[in-house]
Amino acid sequence: MLDQVFRPCVIGGLTVPHRIVMGAMHLNLEALDDGGAALAAFYTERVRGGAGLIVTGGSAVAPAGSGGPGYGVLDDEKHRSALRLAARAVHEAGGLIALQLFHAGRYALPGAPGAVGAAPLAPSAVYSRFSRTVPRTMTEEQITGTVAAFARGAERARELGFDAVEVMGSEGYLINQFTAPLTNRRDDAWGGDAGRRRRFPVEVLRAVRAAAGPGFPVLFRMSGADLVDDGTPWEETSALAVELAGAGADALAVGVGWHESPVPTVQAQVPAGTWAVYAERVKRALRAAGHGAVPVIASNRFNRLAQAEQALAGGDVDLVAMARPFLADPAIVDKSRRGASASVDLCIACNEACIDRSFGTERVSCLVNPRAGHEREFPARSSPARRGRYAVIGAGLAGLEAARTLAGLGHEVEVYEAADEPGGQFRLAARVPGKADFAATVRQREQELDRLGVPVYLGHRIGVRDVPALRAMDGVVLATGVRPHRPDLPGVDLPHVLDYARAFADPAALGPCVAVIGGGGIAVDLAHLLTGDSSPGPTPEEFLASRAMTAPPGAVPVSRTTAAPAGGSRQLTVMRRGGRIGAGIGPSTRWVVMEELRARGVRLLTDVTYEEITQGGVVVVDKGGERRLVAADHVVLATGQESRREVAAVLRRAEIPFESAGGAADARSLNAVRATAQGLRAAHRI
Ligand code: SF4
Known part of the structure; x- marks a missing residue:
């Protein structure tokens, strides 16, 4: 039941049809030279999905x-045209759209239009680890x-046809930099005490309010907790909320x-709904000050509407903003409304195709929905002049994506998988603590294909016996995946000595002392599996407690401490010849998983040469030339993968043309994002 979700809500005179807001996401579509076509198509598809x-x-x-470099700037006529088109497209599809007004401050990355040749602007010249710059202190005039x-x-925003604006004042961007003592070291009218630190956000809100005019809603995204040392203290946060209202x-x-x-906020390790507590605190502060009618929107780390329902039912949150779940499934709202939640493509919080890309210039997309950001290139439906029959060989992520795409386009499709279960290597990842949602992706595909x-x-x-049947097909997608190298x-x-696939299949069979040869993403996942436990993971309360964040409103202490290792009795060493352990894991996630491994006492060795495996473990030589034994009862090989080529050989001998996708196309640096994207492309190319 989603009774709370599917109630309308009024924001400044604007009636929104339900309680889910599609939160702001930078897509790297905003500054494309396409007149806004890709951006408009992206938003339109989400409106059509509810x-x-x-x-x-x-x-x-x-x-x-x-x-x-991928950001749009409102002074640029080209960007304004793109926004005009996007707003019109959303309205034609029956939706509502608010323009987020943004200033990065010291988070402006190199290559940003305004940062060329000059350091970013900020309240004070405090170095940022994110942009790796010391910003310029803003003058009064600036x-x-x-x-x-x-x-x-x-x-x-009004002129361009938007329905509302949202002022971006959280997540450490410029406005938030003014409220935090960490980044506001001024002693003038804009800093020096709590009241003066709040002046900038309040003046911005007043100016925006006046410029927007009556009847044009102004939303303000504020920070409920900065989660940095010397961030905005709670009493200043609540005072800011009251002043803004x-x-x-x-x-x-x-x-x-x-x-x-x-502190991780949006990674898979963070339990869903963890951060609603900060929105609830804001709502209670508003109520106490007589502003309880102002709607409060919770955000960060919701991926199911049922979680939003729970937060709304508590009564201290009026709406829930979800962003990445709309990348993963544009129809999440409509499917959930129809009671078909199991058919929703869940955001698995991997961040690989979205947040990690948003820091660069590559188009934001989604691991589980590679069409995201490419809606025009790959229409969901078409009317094929001729309804074809296609075979997809392999039911890993790439094959499943190809099959559901072909079937969605109206073709007849058959899938052949050598294993007894679909999902391929992705199924292994689903066993890793914190990655239970990965299994939902495979289940969703099975259900969709059904x-x-x-x-x-x-x-x-x-094999050869299948050649006549394959010859009768209009096309074949080869997605037979990889085997461990x-x-x-x-x-x-x-x-x-065993390979990683066997170790994933039966981790309990491994002894108390294990050495993993190889340090890529699979090795890191395996290390989590071998040192974790099978519990469903912490509750939001347990997660916050593990970060020393259970204190009632007051200064929010920040800690790097993670929960005590649950399955920490196993001694584990992960070793790699060169480079960093987990180097291929995206920047928004790597630090979290590595921190957890260190907290569990996993030994990480890099720059070693493997000499031999003995009964006692692995003999390695380190950079200094020292030879030593890494003791182990079991040695797991996570030394990459190689394409399975047997079926390709059968097809070639029979002169049956095929399109390859995923590991069958190229096993080097294979990852799930690439696999699904290749599955999609193969289905459209064939
Ligand atoms: Fe979610 Fe991963 Fe897709 Fe991003 S790429 S929206 S985190 S599933």
Whole structure:
């Protein structure tokens, strides 16, 4: 039951049809040279899937406020045209759209239009680990000019046809930099005490409110907890909420964390719904000050509408903003409304195709939905002139993506998988503590293929006998995946040596002392599996407690401490020849998983040469030339993968053309994002 979710809500006179807001996401579509076509298509598809109110990714109110090269700047006529098109498209599809007014401050990345040749602007010259720069201290003139730029942004939003604006004042961007003692070291009218630190956000809100005019909703996204040392203390946060409401904010959206926070906020390790508590605190502060009618929007780390329902049912949150779940499934709202939640493509919080890309220039997309950001290139449906029959060989992620795409396009599809279960290597990852949602992706695909009438023949290894049937097809997608690579190393055939696939399949069979050869993403996942336990993971309360964050409103202490290792009795060493352990893991996630491994006492060795595997473990030579034994009862090989080529050989001999996807195409640096994207492309190319 989603009774709370599916109730309308009024924000500053604007009636939004339900309680889910599609939160702001920077997509790297904003500054494309396509007149806004890709951006409009992206938003339109979400409206068609039930999104009510959409908040755009941040549009910089001035060139210096641009977050990076892929950001749009409101002074740029080309960007404004793109926004105009996007707003019109959303309205034509029946949706509502708010423009997010943004200034990155010291988080402006190199390459941002306004940062060329000059350091970013900030309240004070405090080095940022995120942008790796020392910003310039803003002059009085620059501050008042920026307030005016926010106001001009609101006027432009109206002119461009938007329904509302959201002022970006959280996540460590410029406005938030003014409220935090860490980054506001001024002693003038804009800093020096709590009241003066709040002046900038309040002046921005007042200016935006005035420029927006009556009846044009102004949302303000504020930080509920900065989660950095010397961040905005709680009493200043609650005072800011009250002042913003008093100054005319029509809704307060509450974000948490900065890009420099030592506390993870949106990674898979964070339990869903953890951060609603900060929005609830804001709501209670507003109520106590007589502003209880101002809607409060919770955000960060919700991936199911049922979680939003729970937060709303508590009564201290009015709406829930979800962003990444709309990348993963544009129809999350409609499917959930129809009671078909199991058919929702869940966001698995991997961040690999979204947040990690948003820091660069590559188009943001989604691991589980590679069409995201490419809606025009790969239409969901088409009317094929001729309905074809296709075979997909392999039911890993790439094959499943190809099969559901072909079937969605109206073709007849059959899937053949040699294993007894679909999912391929992705199924291994689903066993890792904190990655239980990965299994939901495979289940969703099975269900979708079933609904589309696609038979999946499990345990069917394609061979010469299948050639006549394959010849009769209109096309074949080869997605037979990979097998673990076996290095040429003395001792590799000893009985206590096994590959990573076997270790994933039966971790309990491994002894108390294990050495993993190889340090890529699979090795890191395996290390978590071997040192974790099978419990479902912490509750939000346990997670916050593990970070010393259970204190009632007051200064929010920040700690790097993670929960005590649950399955920490096993001694584990992960070793790699060169480079960092887990180097291929995206920057928004790697630090979290590595921190956990260190907390569990996992030994990490890099820059070693493997000499041989013996009964006692692995003999390695370190950079200094020292030879030593890494003791182990079992040695696991996580030394990469190689493509399975047997079926390709059968097809070639029979002269049956095929398209390859995933590991069958290229096993080097294979990852799930690439696999699904290749599955999609293969289905459209064939
Ligand atoms: Fe979610 Fe991963 Fe998709 Fe990003 S890439 S939206 S985190 S599933």
